[in-house]
Amino acid sequence: MKSKTTSQCRLVVLISGSGSNLQAIIDAQSAGQLPIEICAVISNREGVLGLERAAQAGIATRVLNHKSYESREAFDGALSAQIDAFEPDLVVLAGFMRILTAEFTNHYLGKMINIHPSLLPKYQGLHTHQRALEAGDAEHGVSVHFVTAELDGGPVISQARVPVLSSDTADTLAARVLEQEHLLYPRVIGWFAQGRLSMKDGKAFLDGEVVDLGEQ
Numbered sequence: 001m002k003s004k005t006t007s008q009c010r011l012v013v014l015i016s017g018s019g020s021n022l023q024a025i026i027d028a029q030s031a032g033q034l035p036i037e038i039c040a041v042i043s044n045r046e047g048v049l050g051l052e053r054a055a056q057a058g059i060a061t062r063v064l065n066h067k068s069y070e071s072r073e074a075f076d077g078a079l080s081a082q083i084d085a086f087e088p089d090l091v092v093l094a095g096f097m098r099i100l101t102a103e104f105t106n107h108y109l110g111k112m113i114n115i116h117p118s119l120l121p122k123y124q125g126l127h128t129h130q131r132a133l134e135a136g137d138a139e140h141g142v143s144v145h146f147v148t149a150e151l152d153g154g155p156v157i158s159q160a161r162v163p164v165l166s167s168d169t170a171d172t173l174a175a176r177v178l179e180q181e182h183l184l185y186p187r188v189i190g191w192f193a194q195g196r197l198s199m200k201d202g203k204a205f206l207d208g209e210v211v212d213l214g215e216q
Helices: 020-030 049-056 072-085 102-107 128-134 170-193
Strands: 009-015 036-043 060-063 090-093 112-116 139-146 156-163 197-200 203-206
Touching: 009 020, 009 049, 009 072, 009 170, 020 036, 020 049, 020 170, 036 049, 036 072, 049 060, 072 102, 090 170, 112 170, 128 139, 128 170, 139 170, 156 170, 156 203, 170 197
Parallel strands: 009 036, 009 090, 036 060, 090 112
Antiparallel strands: 112 139, 139 156, 197 203
16 A cells, blocks of 8 residues: 555545545545545445445445456455555445455455454454443443454544433434444544554554544
8 A cells, every 4th residue: 555645645445335434534624624635435235325424525436346256365455456446545334344354354454444343353254233221331432443453353443422312212213323423433544644653563652652542
């Protein structure tokens, strides 16, 4: 991947669905809050709302249907080629519902981030809101992390927390967490775009210091 040589950080965003986090990033960019250029939005599913959001913002879109490839490795190879054609500084996973191969994640190590609806390392994988309710957690939330070969296991950069209410269902809890996602993801992308955020030796660094979630 190319190193950043301009004032704008080049992004490629990967989606699988509605793209609400993508919209939050687009809105923050349009408001002048992020020094970024979203070069492309790539989806593994056709006809999803996120592609419409990108098109309405004048962003290039691509669709790679994972079902058209004989293996996970073949899909990831084609996806990597599509991404690299745009020469991004950062790859942003925004509801991209694919388990990625180690070869793919290693290719973008330190240059790819994901947002996950739990307070990692709790509840890696799916159904995080229901799992938090069933566990009787007092709080729940969202994490942004660097992507590694371990599913939802890369170093966490930042988190946002919400209280779990006695009246909550998985849907109501998810809605409140999503509000925090839309605030948190643009903020973290801004740190990267400003050169404040990096990954070294398996750890996230912000302003030259190892991220300590106890201070957030």
